[in-house]
Amino acid sequence: MNAIPLTHVLMVSTALFFIGVYGFFTRRNLITMLMSIELILNSVNINFVAFNKYLYPEQMEGLFFSLFTIAIAAAEAAVAIAIIINLYRTHSSIDVEDADELKL
Amino acid sequence: MSSSVLILLLPFISFVVSGIWGRKYLKNFSGILGTVCMLVSFILAASVAYNYFFVTGRVGGQYLGTIPFEMNWLRFTNELSINIGILIDPISVMMLLVVTFISLMVHVYSLGYMKGEERYATYYSFLSLFTFSMLGLVVATNIFQTYVFWELVGVSSFLLIGFYFQKASAVAASKKAFIVTRFADLGFLAGILVLSYYSGSLDFKEIIARYTDPANPHLQAIATASFGGVSALSWALTLIFIGGAGKSAMFPLHIWLPDAMEGPTPVSALIHAATMVVAGVYLVARLFPVYAISCPAALHVVAIVGVISAAFAALIACTQTDIKRVLAYSTMSQIGFMMFALGVSKYGGEEGLGYMASMFHLFTHAVFKALLFLCAGTIIHHVHSNELKDMGGLRKSMPLTHITFLLACLAIAGIPPFAGFFSKEEILSAAFQHDPVIYWAAIATAALTSFYMFRLFFMTFYYDGEKKAEAHGHDDHSAGHSSIAMTGVQVVLAIGAVVAGFVPFGQFVSSDGFALPTHIDISFSVLPVSLSIGGILLAMFFFYKKSDKAIRISEGLGSVFVTLKHKFYIDEIYAFVTKKIIFNLIAAPAAWIDKNIVDGMMNTFAKATEVFSFSLSGWQSGKVQSYAAWFLAGVLSLVLISLYLLQLL
Numbered sequence: 001m002n003a004i005p006l007t008h009v010l011m012v013s014t015a016l017f018f019i020g021v022y023g024f025f026t027r028r029n030l031i032t033m034l035m036s037i038e039l040i041l042n043s044v045n046i047n048f049v050a051f052n053k054y055l056y057p058e059q060m061e062g063l064f065f066s067l068f069t070i071a072i073a074a075a076e077a078a079v080a081i082a083i084i085i086n087l088y089r090t091h092s093s094i095d096v097e098d099a100d101e102l103k104l
Numbered sequence: 105m106s107s108s109v110l111i112l113l114l115p116f117i118s119f120v121v122s123g124i125w126g127r128k129y130l131k132n133f134s135g136i137l138g139t140v141c142m143l144v145s146f147i148l149a150a151s152v153a154y155n156y157f158f159v160t161g162r163v164g165g166q167y168l169g170t171i172p173f174e175m176n177w178l179r180f181t182n183e184l185s186i187n188i189g190i191l192i193d194p195i196s197v198m199m200l201l202v203v204t205f206i207s208l209m210v211h212v213y214s215l216g217y218m219k220g221e222e223r224y225a226t227y228y229s230f231l232s233l234f235t236f237s238m239l240g241l242v243v244a245t246n247i248f249q250t251y252v253f254w255e256l257v258g259v260s261s262f263l264l265i266g267f268y269f270q271k272a273s274a275v276a277a278s279k280k281a282f283i284v285t286r287f288a289d290l291g292f293l294a295g296i297l298v299l300s301y302y303s304g305s306l307d308f309k310e311i312i313a314r315y316t317d318p319a320n321p322h323l324q325a326i327a328t329a330s331f332g333g334v335s336a337l338s339w340a341l342t343l344i345f346i347g348g349a350g351k352s353a354m355f356p357l358h359i360w361l362p363d364a365m366e367g368p369t370p371v372s373a374l375i376h377a378a379t380m381v382v383a384g385v386y387l388v389a390r391l392f393p394v395y396a397i398s399c400p401a402a403l404h405v406v407a408i409v410g411v412i413s414a415a416f417a418a419l420i421a422c423t424q425t426d427i428k429r430v431l432a433y434s435t436m437s438q439i440g441f442m443m444f445a446l447g448v449s450k451y452g453g454e455e456g457l458g459y460m461a462s463m464f465h466l467f468t469h470a471v472f473k474a475l476l477f478l479c480a481g482t483i484i485h486h487v488h489s490n491e492l493k494d495m496g497g498l499r500k501s502m503p504l505t506h507i508t509f510l511l512a513c514l515a516i517a518g519i520p521p522f523a524g525f526f527s528k529e530e531i532l533s534a535a536f537q538h539d540p541v542i543y544w545a546a547i548a549t550a551a552l553t554s555f556y557m558f559r560l561f562f563m564t565f566y567y568d569g570e571k572k573a574e575a576h577g578h579d580d581h582s583a584g585h586s587s588i589a590m591t592g593v594q595v596v597l598a599i600g601a602v603v604a605g606f607v608p609f610g611q612f613v614s615s616d617g618f619a620l621p622t623h624i625d626i627s628f629s630v631l632p633v634s635l636s637i638g639g640i641l642l643a644m645f646f647f648y649k650k651s652d653k654a655i656r657i658s659e660g661l662g663s664v665f666v667t668l669k670h671k672f673y674i675d676e677i678y679a680f681v682t683k684k685i686i687f688n689l690i691a692a693p694a695a696w697i698d699k700n701i702v703d704g705m706m707n708t709f710a711k712a713t714e715v716f717s718f719s720l721s722g723w724q725s726g727k728v729q730s731y732a733a734w735f736l737a738g739v740l741s742l743v744l745i746s747l748y749l750l751q752l753l
Contacts, residue, residue, distance in 0.1 A: 096729060
């Protein structure tokens with residue numbers, strides 16, 4: 001069962017995190033950016049679960065935290081999509097470059 | 105005696121109601137409301153006066169002041185608190201009667217005069233505000249309350265002078281009146297501070313008690329303290345008199361009064377003839393025991409300023425051609441009479457005749473001068489002009505005004521048995537007893553008074569055939585002139601001008617509260633009365649029929665006449681002092697410092713901040729992803745730094 005060491009799992013989550021960051025920086029489409037954020041959040045979830053599993057197997061906090069993260073991610077996705085829909089209605093675009101009214 | 109509080113409250117209620125709701129909802133009702141409030145106020149004042157003078161006031165043959173209502177208004181420390189209350193004593197009761205009566209007359213008169221005015225409700229609310237303030241001023245129990253209401257009458261006078269604010273001249277006049285009287289009030293305030301600093305009390309009763317007893321330590325302190333070689337008491341009383349002189353239009357602070365005639369004529373009758381302008385006289389009378397007993401020098405200043413103003417204004421009045429300006433200068437002259445009557449008086453007994461005479465003249469003057477102004481208002485309403493040249497021959501078209509104006513003129517000229525005769529005789533005999541110079545100046549001024557008043561009378565009602573100005577075809581003029589409110593008030597006041605002199609005034613008002621029997625000495629009266637009749641005859645000679653006699657005389661007088669016509673160039677002197685000296689030497693440099701140094705410093709700070717922030721604003725690109733990139737870079741560098749610091753790398 002412990003054949004896979006912790007560092008391997010952390011490699012995966014780090015890779016996932018940076019894939020998400022890369023997508024967040026380079027994509028102009030808001031929905032794709034939202035998906036990138038989900039990737040970042042999931043990399044954190046993997047970390048929680050992995051640390052819980054490998055370091056403190058008798059405790060449950062890591063699992064609980066990942067459950068929280070999933071719930072919050074769901075709520076955040078709902079809000080973000082509502083924003084994107086409104087943005088589309090007013091700007092006829094979901095390109096992040098077009099939403100720049102707040103700059104000086 | 106809560107009815108005395110109600111006397112003040114009723115005009116205040118009328119002011120608030122027609123001030124807030126008048127323009128929208130009570131457009132025509134506010135006049136009635138104000139008048140009814142004034143009527144009730146007047147009845148209450150009359151009952152208070154009856155009670156005071158005939159029932160409760162006299163204790164052992166002497167009238168003493170009582171305070172039916174007083175409350176603590178501002179409490180600063182245990183020693184320093186300011187009360188507000190009602191003081192009932194002979195002069196305040198007399199003033200209550202005069203103010204409520206004249207105000208009632210003016211309220212009624214305005215029902216006709218201001219009919220159809222766009223800001224009718226506003227007018228009535230201002231009028232009520234004025235009446236409230238004036239009543240508060242006369243019943244003040246302490247000098248600070250006097251000051252508060254003093255400023256309030258100043259404000260309401262300002263509002264009413266500038267009532268026709270579309271006219272540039274009215275705006276200028278209201279500003280002039282406000283600034284000049286405010287300037288004088290600076291003296292008043294300084295006087296109050298000096299006076300109450302040494303007395304340790306603001307109460308009139310306390311101030312008078314402490315400053316009239318030679319053994320009192322307060323009096324000794326203020327009398328020994330000196331500034332510039334003059335005792336602090338003289339300073340305080342003179343400064344307070346400066347405040348009074350500003351309000352009462354005494355030379356050289358009189359310049360606002362003639363211009364104040366820009367206001368509606370009933371306002372001139374109420375504020376600038378009968379009530380507010382005598383506030384200065386009233387103030388000196390209020391503190392009279394202190395002036396007379398402890399500081400005769402300050403009282404001497406009052407006498408000199410009074411007699412100069414009386415003579416000066418009478419001279420100018422002979423040359424003016426605006427009916428209201430003539431009346432304004434005559435008001436100033438009559439107030440001068442009141443002032444010097446106070447000035448020559450002493451405290452107590454027969455010696456206090458001047459005090460009684462001054463108050464008596466204040467009383468009769470209020471009646472006949474209000475009548476003169478209201479008649480002038482009717483005339484102006486009729487001919488639509490203030491200028492005497494547009495009048496003449498009006499006796500046929502305005503018979504009633506002709507009679508009432510004549511009665512008022514006889515009263516002011518001091519012809520027996522009209523009101524002015526009695527009070528002026530008392531003033532002249534007081535002056536005769538104490539100061540021959542003032543007496544002769546007063547006699548000459550009294551003769552001039554009858555000359556200029558009858559010049560006005562003849563030029564208005566005789567002189568020339570009635571001008572057939574186009575204004576006479578107006579529809580509103582017949583409605584305006586025949587208004588019962590206006591003529592009724594004229595008749596009531598004319599009766600007052602005839603009978604007011606028969607009031608045994610000395611029985612009620614005297615410097616020490618004991619009855620002072622008044623008697624008219626026929627042999628003494630011969631000279632002033634014959635001089636007055638001479639003045640009338642002279643005016644008749646010049647102005648009964650149109651002729652060039654007067655013009656030839658005025659040309660013969662040359663530069664003297666021109667100087668008088670230009671009111672001794674006092675306005676020009678003020679303009680020179682304010683514009684050339686104060687403006688160029690003080691105001692302009694101060695403005696430069698303000699603009700360039702004070703503002704400049706602030707502007708430099710603002711500019712520097714602006715430049716700095718613009719240099720930062722480029723960072724705010726509005727691009728979410730670049731923010732996120734910066735954020736990530738920041739986090740990564742923080743992580744690297746902390747790793748380095750923790751020696752883990």
